[in-house]
Amino acid sequence: METNNIVWHDASVKREERNKKNGHESFVLWFTGLSGSGKSTLANAVSRQLFEDNKQTYVLDGDNVRHGLNKDLGFSPESRTENIRRIGEVAKLFVDSGQIVSTAFISPYREDRQQVRDLLDKNEFIEIHVECSLSTCEQRDPKGLYKKARTGEIPAFTGISSPYEAPETPEIVVNTEEKSIEEAVHAIVEKLEAKGLV
Template sequence: MTNIVWHQPSITKADRQRLNQHKSGVLWFTGLPGSGKSTLANKVDERLHQSRMRSYVLDGDNIRHGLNKGLGFSKEDRAENLRRIGEVAKLFVDSGQIVLTAFVSPHRKDRDQIRTLFAEGEFIEIHVSCPLDICEKRDPKGLYQRAKKGEIQNFTGVDAPYEPPVSPELTIDTNRCTADEAADVIIGFLKEKEWI
């Protein structure tokens, strides 16, 4: 890679943040399948959009239809899936936007590695906590049942582990609050941190 040199842009992240009138950063939603990550990320995105903030949701399933098409669910493929998402999220942050990522991201090591891509205070890890039995009852895509039948291998919560964050910036228990209540907490946190 000796022939590749970083080209410094003439418009900086700070310039874009001033134009947008808010800070940029990543809200990294992590949790078991069915815990409510995508629902919550989209609810917060709606609130930001209504307030004329620049934001975008990167959703695990949607990304696997394009950018990460062809990656499986082995530990190595999951790590590569998240590495790519971390780099894409960094581009969004550099563009002055708030990016909301909804990924199971089951391994702490992978999440911690992604955090290192961002400046201090630009990465907010949100643990979307929900008991496994409730996630299984919700099972909006029928994946737990398919995994238990052996139709899906390496499914987090069935035959693959989930490592909850040790000290996330926020923990939202979606078994104890509505999506609107959870979005209120997150928006309040962003105001407290002076992102918005």
């Protein structure tokens, strides 16, 4: 692809100006975990709490993004990597716009998550491991995907026939088997406050 004639244009309104006006830092809350662990539910609950606290927030959800921006991608390892690369670039734009963006993606590979982290500055990527055992996720099975994976209808399903690489040093860990959504939201917001981000 020819990129020699593409020039980055600086915005007239800087991120720092947006952050000052908003009264908070802008950053990514990267929720990662198995299907059924509660990523989307938790990301939306945190976003709701931050919104109620007058913070600028948005949620990028895995399924929603695959309906549009990434509808051309499948679930091969290469497609999963490209899916996360694109989301990382979009999330970076949201950070530049002064928002707190929550992303709810399985994002099974550590290397892919690290590449997104590398796009951002220090304290702009907060990895949240939504911890939940495979057996509990499979019992929950909110979309019926584990059942399909077990019967072979879904050939490359994370946790069953495709690997999930849990974060080794995430900024935040919440176990949705041990904590209610309300407790998990409180724990996350408390840590963000302690870091001086909100």
